[in-house]
Amino acid sequence: MDSVVRLSAVSAVYEGERTPALHNVSLSADRGQMVAIIGPNGAGKTTLLEVINGLLPITEGEVRVLGEQVTPGSHRLRRQIAYLPQDMFFPPATPFLARDVVLMGRFAGIGPFRAPHHKDRQLAMDALTSVGADALSRRPIGRLSGGQQRKVLLARVIARQPRLLLLDEPLTNLDPDAKGEISRLILSIHRQLGLTTLFVSHESGPLLVASERVVTVVAGRIVPDSVEEPLLVKAA
Amino acid sequence: MLGIPLHIVLPTLIGSLLAGMMCSTMGVFVVRMKLSALGFAMSHAAFAGAALGLLLASVDPLWMAMLFAVAAATILGPLSEMSRLDADSIIGAIFPLMMALGLIFLSFAPSAGVGNGALSLLWGSVLGITMSDVYKLAVLAATLVIVLIGFGKEFLAILLDRKLAAASGINTRVHYYLILFLTAIVVALSLQITGGLLIYTLMILPASAAYQLLYDIKKVFLLAPVLGAASALFGFLLSLIADLPIGSSIAVMSTIIFLVSIVLSPKRRRTRFAAQ
Known part of the structure; x- marks a missing residue:
């Protein structure tokens, strides 16, 4: 193997x-x-x-x-490589929406001076849907429960296609x-x-x-x- | 305007607006990344540099301010990054030293005590800005916009969580130093308007107010420069009307904006979040 x-x-x-x-x-x-x-x-x-x-x-x-x-x-x-560090928890005032947290997982692959493509946004939304978190996409990440935050981070993993x-x-x-x-x-x-x-x-x-x-x-x-x-x- | 010819106040007005927008934009990074201590130290290093420039007379205080601010960022950045030195220690070590150096340089400067140049480094000056300064600020503002557009995604990822960004393949160290470098340059160039003692308020308070009001970082990046420009504009007007130092007036206005944002902040309410 x-x-x-x-x-x-x-x-x-x-x-x-x-x-x-x-x-x-x-x-x-x-x-x-x-x-x-x-x-x-x-x-x-x-x-x-x-x-x-x-x-x-x-x-x-x-x-x-x-x-x-x-x-x-x-x-x-x-x-x-998708890596989720220990104790990854966002406090309530964190100024990021759940959908952006997922989309950001793809940023490194896009490169500077380029905006995320429609395909990147679609992958992020599909990933949120696949973990059952599509309804959370417009919510601030810090306002979600621990379990919901973890779901969003797993959606980020999926969107990255590692x-x-x-x-x-x-x-x-x-x-x-x-x-x-x-x-x-x-x-x-x-x-x-x-x-x-x-x-x-x-x-x-x-x-x-x-x-x-x-x-x-x-x-x-x-x-x-x-x-x-x-x-x-x-x-x- | 208020008895002062427009061609004299116009450069200061435009300069104040540009400085307000740039300082508060960099403030979005400084506040979120908890670099306040570093920003504080940088602004006082810029003050000390500018004071040395006045003392040497043959060197433009602006360039010396930039040199000192960038040097502070270069030295303090790695120290802060290693986290072996906490923020309070950085302030404790650097702020008094830079302040002392700046005042020593000023006391020996030919224009000390009477010159607008010396005092404007401390408190800012309505009349201390020329069109040449405005051009420099405009070039810096354009550069800042280009850098933010070019590396905006990477910056956003770092602002969310630096470790998560590094783990996703972003070179966080390069972007971190780019942020520090830009902050140092913005501080140095804005020094003449607000003065070394108060520039920090223009960097921190409008950005903090924007954070109080919004949950979406992209909107924070739009609102912070608007609040920074508002602080600068109303501070400028207060300075003219009440014959106050412009730096102090801007500091008062940005504080008022920050206090209002706390009162209006949805983050203080215990209600469920409603989509913005």
Whole structure:
């Protein structure tokens, strides 16, 4: 199978820190796979996602996504990666409409001195419709509930038409109903778009059950053998 | 106009309007990106630079103001970006230093105490603007419009959330520094109108008022320069009528506009949002 993500002996240190947030991590994810990343707080799960999309520079090793080496300057490559950071929540006064938040996901691919094309706007609206949020399109993003905001951000993911999806705690701070709905949406997006999806989660539930692989990160290292062990086998 | 020949007040009127629109437009970035401390430091750096220009006499104070403001942006931008230094620390470190330098330079400047040039750096001057200054402001305004049109999408994405913008493939660092650079130039060129001490109000208050009133960032970018121009126009008129320093008059007017916006703000109401 094609590796969409491949980390080889990667270490990463946050600026001003001495202890590596990731230490000698090797990992790969194939096309269409859903990979769960679990572990205690501060284990390095978010760091793992951030080195994969190049937002955090690595100090050792190599990260490749879609066959290309990832660096902080990999802006073009990042257009193929949809990343939802942890605790992405917009306060009530945020001056952006939901439809614009979705459309902005396509801006990097349009380039300077060009206005969004009709096709871009249509893709954004279609994406909102596909997550059942078309009625929210003209609402300010900050006036939506946590679950509605998450839906809009998932619509943004769809509108971007990525090949790799990275989700950091996508179910945090949602009520049980919203967790179920967002989980189903993520699974639907993953399957319909044929994405490779890596997500960090503390939650048990449909996302973790549907994952083909579960990677456990502890103290910046991947726990040996956790990579190859599917959750259902583990449960059995 | 009010006893002053039109050809004397006209440059100041046009200059005030242009400065009001540009300052408040950049204020939309400064307020949303929480760069207020940086803007504050830049405006005082521009003041210190202009004062040094007056002292040196052979150097145009405007160019020195720009040099100091851009230098402040260049040095403070990365510091602020790294977040190792919080906003209060930046103000605490830079504002007193720049203010002290500016006053020291002014005290040695040949025109200190009597010259309109020296005092206008502090408080602004109705009579301190020439058509040459207006041309420079007009060129800057045109440049600003071109940059905003050219990179508007990228700027909007950054204003929504810088991390989300970076993750989507936008080179946020380049655009961030472009914003800082433009802010520094706008501050430096507008200094003569409002003065170094009060230019900050023209940058922050009209933009903050627009944010109070609207939920759509695109409309904020349209309303903020209108409110900035209104602050400048009414401040200019107040200055002429009451014989007040123009910078202070503009500051008073922009404060009134901001207070009215708070009263009218839909963001303070606990009602459901109605589509605008």
